[in-house]
Amino acid sequence: MSNNKRIVYADNAATTRLSDKAYEAMLPFLKESFGNPSSVYSLGRDAAKAVLDARKRVADAIGADVQEILFTSCGSEADNQAIRSAAAAGAKAGRRHIVTSAFEHHAVLRCCEYLQTQGFEVTYIKPDSRGLISPSQVADAIKSDTCLVSIMFANNEIGTIQPIPEIAAVCKEKGVPFHTDAVQAVGHIPIDVKAQGIDMLSLSGHKLHAPKGVGVLYCSRRLSLSPIIFGGSQERGRRAGTENVPAIVGLGAVIGDAVSGISARREKVLAMRERLIDGLMESIPDITLNGDRQMRLEGNINLSIKGIEGESLLMLLDMEGICASSGSACESASLDPSHVLKSIGLDEAAAKGSLRLTINEENNDDDIDYILEKLPLLTQKLRALG
Numbered sequence: 173m174s175n176n177k178r179i180v181y182a183d184n185a186a187t188t189r190l191s192d193k194a195y196e197a198m199l200p201f202l203k204e205s206f207g208n209p210s211s212v213y214s215l216g217r218d219a220a221k222a223v224l225d226a227r228k229r230v231a232d233a234i235g236a237d238v239q240e241i242l243f244t245s246c247g248s249e250a251d252n253q254a255i256r257s258a259a260a261a262g263a264k265a266g267r268r269h270i271v272t273s274a275f276e277h278h279a280v281l282r283c284c285e286y287l288q289t290q291g292f293e294v295t296y297i298k299p300d301s302r303g304l305i306s307p308s309q310v311a312d313a314i315k316s317d318t319c320l321v322s323i324m325f326a327n328n329e330i331g332t333i334q335p336i337p338e339i340a341a342v343c344k345e346k347g348v349p350f351h352t353d354a355v356q357a358v359g360h361i362p363i364d365v366k367a368q369g370i371d372m373l374s375l376s377g378h379k380l381h382a383p384k385g386v387g388v389l390y391c392s393r394r395l396s397l398s399p400i401i402f403g404g405s406q407e408r409g410r411r412a413g414t415e416n417v418p419a420i421v422g423l424g425a426v427i428g429d430a431v432s433g434i435s436a437r438r439e440k441v442l443a444m445r446e447r448l449i450d451g452l453m454e455s456i457p458d459i460t461l462n463g464d465r466q467m468r469l470e471g472n473i474n475l476s477i478k479g480i481e482g483e484s485l486l487m488l489l490d491m492e493g494i495c496a497s498s499g500s501a502c503e504s505a506s507l508d509p510s511h512v513l514k515s516i517g518l519d520e521a522a523a524k525g526s527l528r529l530t531i532n533e534e535n536n537d538d539d540i541d542y543i544l545e546k547l548p549l550l551t552q553k554l555r556a557l558g
């Protein structure tokens with residue numbers, strides 16, 4: 173790649189740039205402070221102290237107690253452990269029904285599908301055409317043998333934000349544990365697990381300027397977690413494996429800023445997003461915005477562009493230095509139309525002709541102008557090719 177090539181990174185839902193603060197905090201733990209947190213000598217104790225410090229920061233950021241924070245390798249692992257733990261507890265109590273939504277991330281969906289092969293029944297609630305799930309849909313789906321409700325805080329493709337405190341209240345009233353995949357929400361929506369009634373929550377470092385390779389599962393102390401990785405007694409026996417100390421430290425270094433700066437960043441990003449949506453709507457005929465315009469993450473734009481294949485558009489955008497996606501990054505190797513877009517009622521052609529742009533505070537007005545200049549031309553070019 174030429175150094176002169178202009179790059180506009182508009183795929184922050186896929187991953188974010190590692191912040192300088194996270195990088196600086198990690199460096200000592202990649203070099204001189206390399207001890208194993210389980211070791212008794214001071215090099216090990218220093219690493220253990222750094223992990224504890226990060227755990228406190230994560231707990232503070234989401235209103236949890238420090239013992240309720242479990243470090244995992246990623247958001248997917250956190251989702252899997254939450255669901256498998258609730259299923260294990262449910263099975264013991266004769267409760268083998270799970271409620272989730274049809275447009276969850278595959279980390280949730282595939283885990284639920286696996287549990288179906290093990291005799292669990294799963295209800296997949298369909299969001300409405302705006303990409304929203306109502307508390308009453310959740311109430312209607314819960315049965316006497318439901319052992320878990322898992323509904324994502326914000327969708328990774330269309331960015332829609334669910335009424336999580338209201339859904340959690342329904343679960344509480346019915347006595348069912350509630351998990352939320354908040355991988356796309358932390359750092360964008362204020363979260364307080366206690367005030368919002370959340371029993372379990374997953375998050376992922378690389379979505380908030382921390383490194384890849386670290387996730388978190390918050391689990392209320394009222395519930396018990398079963399390990400999905402067996403071995404040593406790290407994480408108080410709930411997850412075996414030597415801790416990824418540098419990544420955990422990186423997450424601890426930035427999570428406070430991620431949550432305290434939400435409203436300051438939101439204003440700037442929202443203004444850019446609205447200008448981008450309006451500009452694209454004016455300059456490209458036959459496009460629609462997927463997902464509710466108001467109840468969505470401030471940096472998310474998901475469009476269906478009639479008559480084009482999303483994948484072809486991505487390649488042309490890449491040639492112009494614009495990083496975007498069609499569907500989610502984790503499914504980019506799949507040519508199947510997005511399950512998220514299908515769940516809100518789009519037909520196959522509209523789902524395949526989708527484009528996701530996810531901007532954040534690191535973008536600027538020049539980036540928006542550049543996308544507004546290039547995208548209509550590239551769309552025209554593809555449509556002309558028919």
Ligand code: PLP
Binds near residue numbers: 249356377
């Ligand atoms: N859940 C959601 C909503 C996501 O967007 C992602 C990643 O894109 C994940 C889970 C998985 O997170 P990770 O990449 O840390 O496994």
